[in-house]
Amino acid sequence: MAEIIKKNDFVELDFSGRVKNAEIFDTNIKEEAKKIGLEIESRPLIICIGQNMILPAIDEFLDGKEVGKFTLELSPEKAFGPRNKEYLKTMPVKIFHEKQVLPKPGMVFQFDNLLGRISAVSGGRVIVDFNNPLAGKDVVYELNAKKKIEDIKEKAEVLINFYFKQKLDFEIVDKKLLITIDKKFEQAIEYFKPKFKEILDLDLEVKESEIKEEAKEEIKPEETVEKSEEKAEETAIQPPTDNNLN
Secondary structure, eight states: OOOBOOTTOEEEEEEEEEETTSOEEEESOHHHHHHTTOOOOOOOEEEETTSSSSOHHHHHHHTTOBSEEEEEEEOTTTTTOOOOGGGEEEEETHHHHTTTOOOOTTOEEEETTEEEEEEEEETTEEEEEOSOTTTTOOEEEEEEEEEEEOOHHHHHHHHHHHHHSSOOOEEEETTEEEEOOOGGGHHHHHHHHHHHHHHHOOEEEEOOOOOOOOOOOOOOHHHHHHHHHHHHHHHHHSOOOHHHHO
């Protein structure tokens, strides 16, 4: 019986994306990546359907399909959007000169968290294109939904890596997913709790870390006084360090 993929299913996916009638621009298949000079890690891509872990059009396409291979052709509107003239910005060349950069067409820079490609340099002006490099292009994806993932620990690891952008230690006890994470992420824990409950039917909670105190050397009262005096003398003759100055 064929396996049907539905929302919140976890699927191992191989893909290759290329501009229509042109070369591949992205892939997670090592052999294909080598052809375009791309170095990638040799590990499977696992996504949760319907949770925006991949291009929305691919997400929508896989929902309701059987496990297997597909070819998906996308228009610019469904892929990386049409080209927008408003994303072409003119900047004074002095901005680049101040950074000791000689701007040339084709160069890519980050401006206020946006990637821009220099499309032209004329006199004292530089035209920067903030459109996605694939904007306005038809693209074709070769997809291989290899299998559905059923192991709850593997699913939990995928969600943790996706939402927290890091690998975290965790364990599943009863209906709770206990993760080891710094307290500064407590707000993120509260924010993502509903997602873990919806997708995995697990209550996301922070596992309290066990702090082991190192055994302290037993010191006699008279030794404490002597050592304090010795430490004071050492400190008095030491030159100032960066740590002392902070």
